[in-house]
Amino acid sequence: MLNILWLIPALPFLGALILIITGSRISHRVAARIGAGSVGLSAVITLFTGYEFLSSGQAFYRFTAWNWFQVEGLSTAISFYLDSLSLVFIFVITFVGFLIHIYSTEFMETDEGFTRFFAYLNLFVCSMLILVLADNLVLLYLGWEGVGLCSYLLIGFWYSEEKNGYAARKAFIMTRVGDTAMAIGLFILFSVFHTLNIQDILLQAPQVWTVGASTAVLVGFLLLGGAVGKSAQLPLQTWLPDAMAGPSPVSALIHAATMVTAGVYLITRMHGIYELAPLAQLWVGIIGAVTLLLAGCSALTQYDLKRVLAYSTISQIGYMFLALGVGAWSAAVFHFMIHAFFKALLFLAAGAVIMALHHEHDMFRMGGLRNKMPVIYYTFLIGAASLAALPFITAGFYSKDQILWLAWAGEKGNLWFFLAALTGAFITAVYTFRMVFITFFGEAKTHISHRPAKRMTVPLMILAVLSLTGGFIELPHTLGHVTIFSDILSPLLPAAPLREGVESTEWTLQLIAMALSLGGVYVAYIFYIKQPKLADELKSATLGVHQFWLRGWDIDALYDIVFVRPFVYLSRWNKHDVIDKFYTLIVRITEYFNSTFVRTQNGILRWYIMSIVAGAILIITISLFIQP
Incomplete structure (x- = not known):
């Protein structure tokens, strides 16, 4: 099965090509079968390929299709590289992507651009698969720009509305800022190593650079620039909330399984560079810590259901960056996988709610859906519980627990990282259950016009099961010490070493984290169920701060003053x-x-x-x- 590795990205590309050529000449049913079927076949091949790869005991498998180009010493091939890291990513991309495709066949059923939507969606999946399977940075960059293009097409899918086009352009332009930094980093890498093959670079880097070498630090920061743009981290995070202009399945695909996790993959894949550039790695952690707090505070104030989840994604990616910053490579990838399950679930469930309520996005115009839409409610509740990391019963608890523990106990961890992660966990629980209580409890404010059928509810159920059980493949020492996931990644990613004398504190820190998570749920219950007037009083007393957080800390306004207005002025003056x-x-x-x-x-x-x-x-x- 390993020799058909190339089919995993090729099938979605073939599906996209057929849909683009045939266009509206085929029925919605045929388009759905081509779009969803091609990704489903990729998911099946991924399962068989992964089983064979893990059973064989190989460290990696490389498949070279053809030599792409050769110019002045740069030889680049269309070559795919499978190891334990890329295996995790292609599993999430194909499996979660397939469930999103199935959901979309009903969600987009009446849309005029049905075939076009699936063509874009397939091209998106293909681009992300190329990105994570590429064995060289040129091919990786092709996939990197491919997901950027597809995000533009999908965010602005309903382009007849001006705001949707604006959101698409904003995402495209802001991510180009990071991509430019990344491209410069690739030029420097080639000038030093005379190759852009990833494994060759990682092999030669310790021989060429000493720890802390200025060039290694510079490359680390430039690659971080690309990761920050694509993964919507500070200071390039403002495009992601506006990306909610796209259809809900697009939000699930971008935020859970594909684009925003590309930065996490890039840093993890190039971990050897960051181990030689501790300053750059430290800033990965700092950016993650600050972003998770800023985005969490903004999520506390949002009215739009999808924008809450958008800021939540920014915050959770911040956790992954924090883990990468302290050298907890496996913990970051584990949280990526679990986050893909529960965040895709939340976005798809939110889409079902919005569709049922005449495309209403305002949570305060919802309510009373707990009994009227029980399947949506319980699956959404499971996703919310996993996001809030409710102890023992959710996968999110086990993936986030690793990050909290290593932020404190790891050699590169410290008290400030731990406090940021702990505070973020409390804020996450508050805004998550604020969202649940406002949306599903209380009195109904909008009439239900559509009830989702099986094509929408079955993917939700599958994701709900994974959001509950997915964490049991990696348990801490205090709760069974299961290390299936880290054992798979251990030949590739080094474990984060612990500081001396901290082992005895693990239970204490876990109890604190549990208490804060449950305390956050209780605070949300008091403010939005028990005594809702308290929420109004708190908002009135802190109206300035509330509005400031609602506007995303006015970072967009700052960019408008510093960059947009001067550029527009100079353009008009220079016309x-x-x-x-x-x-x-x-x-x-x-x-x-x-x-x-x-x-x-x-x-x-x-x-x-x-x-x-x-x-x-x-x-x-x-x-x-x-x-x-």
Whole structure:
């Protein structure tokens, strides 16, 4: 099965190609079968390939399709590299992506752009698979830009509304900022190692650079710039909340299984560089810690159900960056996988709620759905419990517990990282159950117009099961010490070493984390169920802070002042500069000759004859004068 590894990205690409060529000439049923079926086949091949790979005991498997290009010493192939890290990612991408495709066949059923939607969705999955399977940074960059293009197409899918087009452009432009930094980093890597093959770079790096070498630190920061843009971390996080303009399945795919996790993958894949650049790695952790707190506070104040989940995604990716910053590579990847399960579940369930309520997004216009939509309620509740890391029963508890523990006990961890992660856990529990209580409890404020069928509810049930049970493949020492996941990754990713004398504190820290998680749920219950007037009073007393957090800490406004307005002003001032006048002159001259020649083509035969005669006379006259 390993020799058909290439089919995993090829099948979604083939599906996209067929859908693009056939367009609206095929029925929705056929388009759905092509779109969902191609990703489903990729998921099946991934399962068989993964089983064979793990059974074989191989460290990696490489498949080279053909040599892409060779220029001045840079030889780049279309070559796929399978190891334990890429296996985890392709499993999540194909499996969760397939469930999102199945859900979309009902969610988008009446949309005029049904076939176009699945073509974009398949191309998105293909691009992400290329990104994580690439054995060289050029091919990885192709997939990297592919998901950027597809995010633009999908966020602005309903492009007839101006705000949707704006959101798509914003996502595309802001991620280009990070991508530029990443591209510069690739140029530096090639200048040093004369190759962009990932494994060759990781093998040579310790021999070329010492720990803390300036070039290694520079490359680490440049790659971090790319990761920050794609994974929506501070300071390039503002595009993600606006990305909610796209259909809900798009939000689930971007936020759970594909685009925003690309930065986590890049840093993890290039972990050897960061081990040689401790300053850059420290800043990975700092950015993650600050982002998870800022985004969590913003999530506390949102009204739009999907924007709460968007800020939640930013915050949870912050946890992954924090883990990467302290060298907890396996813990970051484990949280990525579990996050994909519960966040896809939450977005899809939120989409079902929004669809049922006449496309209403405001949580405060919902309510009373607990008994009217029980399947949606219970699956959403399971996803929320996992996001809030409720102890023992949810997968999110076990994945987040590892990060909290290593933020404190790891050699690269410290008290500030631990306090940030702990505070974020409390905030997460509050805003998560604020969302649950406002949406599903209380009095109904909007009539239900549509009830989701099995194509929407079955994927929710599957994701709900994974959100509960997925964490049991990796348990801490205090709760059974199961290490299936870390054992799979251990040949590739080094374990984070612990500081001396901290083992005895693990139970204490876990109890604190449990108490804060449950305390956050209780606080949300008091404010939004028991005494809802307290929430209104608190909002009135802190209206300035509330509005500040609601606007995302005014980072968009800051960018508008610092970058957008000066650029627009200079563009208007420079509109008629000398260079523009030169090109305008060329255009005017071209237009003049065009209009002159157009008048000669008047359709009157005698004019044509006279022109030929005049031309012949002119040529004969010139030839007579030229001859000696």
